[in-house]
Amino acid sequence: MVTLTIDGRKISVKEGTTILDAAVLLGIRIPTLCKVENFPPSASCFLCAVKIEGRKNLAPSCATPAEDGMIVHTDSDEVRASRKTSLELLLSDHVGDCIGPCRTGCPAVLDIPGFVTGIAGGDFRRAAEIALDYLTVPASLGRICPRLCEQRCHRCETGEPLSIRNLHRLAADRDLKSESRYIPRKEKATGKKVAVVGTGPAGLSAAHHLLRRGHRVVLFDSRSAPGGMLRWAIPAFRLPREVLKLEIDVIRKLGAEFRLNTKLGADMTLDDLRRDYDAVFLAIGAQGSKSLGCRGEEHAVPALDFLGEVAEGRRPEIGRDVLILGGGNTAMDASRTAVRLGARGVKVLYRRSRREMPCLMSEVEAAEEEGVGLETLVAPVELSRGENGKLRLVCRRMELGKPDQSGRARPVPVPGSEFTLEADMVIAAIGQSVESESLRAKDLSLTGWGIEARLSTLATSIEGVFAGGDAVTGADLAVRAVAAGKLAAVSIDQYLNGRPVQGDPDMITVLMGKMGEEELAAFFRNIEETPRAPMPEVPAEERVNDFREVEIGFSEETAVREAERCMGCGCAKADTCRLRQYATEYGADPLRFSGARRRFQRDLTHPEIIYEPGKCILCGACVAAAAEAGSGLGLAIVGRGFDAAVAVPLKGTMIEALPEAARRVAEVCPTGAFSLRSSCLCKMIRN
Ligand SMILES: Cc1cc2nc3c(=O)[nH]c(=O)nc-3n(C[C@H](O)[C@H](O)[C@H](O)COP(=O)(O)OP(=O)(O)OC[C@H]3O[C@@H](n4cnc5c(N)ncnc54)[C@H](O)[C@@H]3O)c2cc1C
Ligand code: SF4
Ligand code: SF4
Ligand code: SF4
Ligand code: FES
Structure with missing residues (x-):
């Protein structure tokens, strides 16, 4: 027997016991990644590193035998810093998406693959539940959100993104009409x-x-x-x-x-x-409405007042010619509202160019279809009421200069370019405070x-x-x-609850980023390229006469077809991957040592498992599990350094390698390098 001290506590263990096993006997938790129960240590990840008094370097506890009189520290600042660095090194060339990139685009991190899979499988109720749990007002956001998620959809890399917003609108709309609406469950009353x-x-x-x-x-x-x-x-x-x-x-x-x-x-x-x-x-x-900042600005109506009056159910008299100053959502909404109140000479004036407009281009296009004119690179100079009772707006042409604090090109006045416009109403939509x-x-x-x-x-x-x-x-x-x-x-x-107020610390998320051509080919293998479903709309000539909803919404059939385009991106092991869990626990920065990353590859040749070498940490657990099964060619680590990877010996296939041990290999792999096909959200890959 040998007696050692771990974190101030003494323990006697059999000679040959590792520090890790001794710590386990004391109930002290040391993180491990490459160590798999019942297999000899490979000591490759260095996550289990501990400090042994009297030794210069930290030691891997999974492979270091306990010695008599040893004094070990498992959680000092030095140890934690070393673990953080080990994790950052492991992540430095890692290739994968922990969660679908669409989710990281949505500020509410909606479980997009989750609810979309619900729709694809005809489970609209489940889809509606997920949408409401994350978005609170999923039907409303399904109409007005600028689809930040869709810009990140992997489908963008070869075609058009999934129509995510319209899908959560459909799921939520269906629930709104249902007789047994989804009302989330509440916890016991706290009295607060x-x-x-x-x-x-x-x-x-x-x-x-x-x-x-x-x-x-x-x-x-x-x-x-x-x-x-x-x-x-x-x-x-x-x-x-x-x-x-x-x-x-x-x-x-x-x-x-x-x-x-x-x-x-x-x-x-x-x-x-x-x-x-x-x-x-x-x-x-x-x-608050920001003022125009020009002479006579009091003659302009703030857009929020104008829209608020209409929202109260009134139809203010606005005349025929209406000028709107601004380039955001509010300007577009004011212009389209003015059209519906009968104005026909409606024009939006914006001081930068069309490209810089801070609203969705689809809103500009919808307004233009409804007859709204857009004049860019124009700023107001003076507003007054003319003798004919009309408003006179003196404007100045602008040109684009160097980028300002917002990163957008700064509009610069063109000397001597003043001109005058007349209007019955001028609406200021240049910002809120x-x-x-x-x-x-x-x-x-x-x-x-x-x-x-x-x-x-x-x-x-x-x-x-x-x-x-x-x-x-x-x-x-x-x-x-x-x-x-x-x-x-x-x-x-x-x-x-009297707990430390720390908000909602997110799990660390690794993202693959932009893929090269070969990677795209690997990613889209098995995936069908299908067009995005268009949103049906009321034709412009009909909709300008009233306030009925312009976008009609998907039918259920369209929604299912669109949902089937989703590739269920995200790692099949996102919830169990130990690399991700430890990276979160130790606050590792996945980009700290980022440089050349491995190439995305996906082996789908085995009917039970998926192999993604870019997620492998070379711990050897899969090699040991395959060897233990004793059948087939098994697995081996081939190559050296940056090129080292787990592969099938003799250029064999995964089926030849793992005729029986595939599930076990997926189970022992601490990351998503080996995962079960059945846990992949993508139907096209699962089947
Ligand atoms: C015309 C227009 C179009 C827009 N279009 C879009 C769009 O297409 N997509 C999009 O994502 N976003 C859009 N936005 C922005 C979006 O509406 C806002 O970002 C969002 O509503 C902000 O939510 P909030 O809860 O912080 O504040 P608000 O929605 O402004 O709600 C604040 C509430 O607080 C109340 N309140 C204020 N002061 C007090 C007080 N002293 N006492 C009691 N109550 C008070 C107000 O009455 C109001 O009900 C648009 C905004 C405008 C004005
Ligand atoms: S293997 Fe782990 S770290 Fe890598 S993508 Fe999957 S969950 Fe994220
Ligand atoms: S459209 Fe929906 S999922 Fe996309 S960013 Fe907006 S709220 Fe999130
Ligand atoms: S295909 Fe689906 S899961 Fe993948 S990024 Fe697009 S919406 Fe997200
Ligand atoms: S080195 Fe000990 S668990 Fe990896």
Whole structure:
């Protein structure tokens, strides 16, 4: 027997026992990657490294025998730093996507392969559940989100992306119409009470996730109906009021109390809320309209006022000629609303070029189809009312200069280029600001554009007060507000339970990035190239006469066909991969040593398993498992250094290598290098 001390605790073990096994007997956890139970150590990953007093270098505990009198440290700063570096080295040439790149594009990290697989398999209910769990208002976002996810879809690399937004719209729409709608389950009541100020997407999402965690939630809003900009700014022809209302009904059914027509700063103060509630979430959005900054700007109507009036159900008299200043969503919505109110000479004036417009090009195209004119590289100089009663807008032509802070080319005035336009109405749609006067509270820190909140937790400078959405970022996107609401709910829940407030630490995600030609060929082998399903629309000449929804939505058949295009990207072992788990635990940066990465390859020749050499950490566990089975050619590590890889000896096939041991090999592989075909989400690969 030998006696050693591990982390200050003495233990006697049989001679020949490794430090790792001795630590296990003491209940001390040392991370291991390449060590597989019942197999001899390969000591290749160095993750199990420990400090032995008196030795200069750290030692791999899985391969170092315990010695009498040894003093071992398993979790010192030096040890942790070494493990982090080992993991970063392992990740430096790793090739794979832990989760589908589409998911990393969606700010709410919607489980896209998950819900799309539901649709492809005809399980619309499951798809709707996933969409609601992540997005809170999936039918609304299914109409207005700028599809950040689709830009990252692997399908873009050879053709058109999957129509993700339209698919979660279809799944959610079906649920809205169903008699047994999905209402998420709630945890036991905690007795805690949270005030949420603002019922836009940020407030609604926070309420949804807090209610599910068993907290009581009271939502306050200064307006007469909930929904924020989705209710009061985005026009019904893009987002019908009824859709939003039905989505908010789920939050009511979860038990939310709404106190409408109640304004923070007028009807109550932040101090009142802090006194009466256990926590507060400020989600008041960016309700202020930025002014034009030119002479006579008071003659222009702020776009939010104009859209708000229409959202209240009124049809303001606007005349025939309407000029809209701005180039974002708000400008496009105002122009298309003006057309529907009868104006025919509607023109959007934007100071940069079409390429720089901060809205989806499809919105510009839809407006143009409806007869809206667009004049770019134009800025206002002076607005006045002429003797004929019409407004006179003096403009100046601009040209593009060097990029400004936003990275976009700065518009520079062209001297002597002034010209005048006449209009019945001029609408200013050049941006929104956070109305911070309602927030006046002694200790609440503000930034130049909103409330100051920690990025990782959304905690503000006041304990128990959190903030998110446009109120923190300035005018932004609904899906980012939804993501902020969820993050706030996680942080608030931690706060209410007396746990450290640390937000929602994400698992580390490795992404493959852009693929080369050979890689694309390997990636798309077995995959059929099919066109993206177009969204049916009401023809422009019909839709300009009323506020009916323009985009009609997919039929179920179209949705299933479109969903079948999804390749279920993401690693089959994303939830069990130990490399990913440890990389997360030790805060490894996958890009720290990034340089030349391995080439993406995928071996699909075995009917039971998938082999992706780019995910191999050369631990040898698969080689040992194949040898243990004793049948077939088995596996071997061939090549050296950067070129070393697991392969079948004698140039044999995977079937010849693993006639019986394939499942066992997938089981012992600590990463997704070997995985089961049955756990792959892609039907085209699974079958
Ligand atoms: C015209 C327009 C078009 C847009 N189009 C799109 C689009 O196509 N896609 C997209 O993703 N995003 C779009 N956006 C942006 C998107 O709507 C916002 O980013 C999103 O609504 C922000 O959510 P929020 O919850 O932070 O704030 P908001 O939606 O602004 O909600 C804030 C709520 O707080 C309430 N409130 C404010 N002050 C107080 C107070 N003192 N007391 C009580 N209540 C208060 C308000 O009444 C409001 O209901 C658009 C915005 C506009 C204006
Ligand atoms: S093997 Fe692990 S680290 Fe690699 S892609 Fe799969 S889950 Fe991510
Ligand atoms: S919310 Fe937007 S980014 Fe997220 S999945 Fe839907 S369309 Fe894509
Ligand atoms: S094919 Fe499917 S899983 Fe793959 S990136 Fe596109 S949407 Fe995501
Ligand atoms: S070196 Fe010990 S587990 Fe890898």
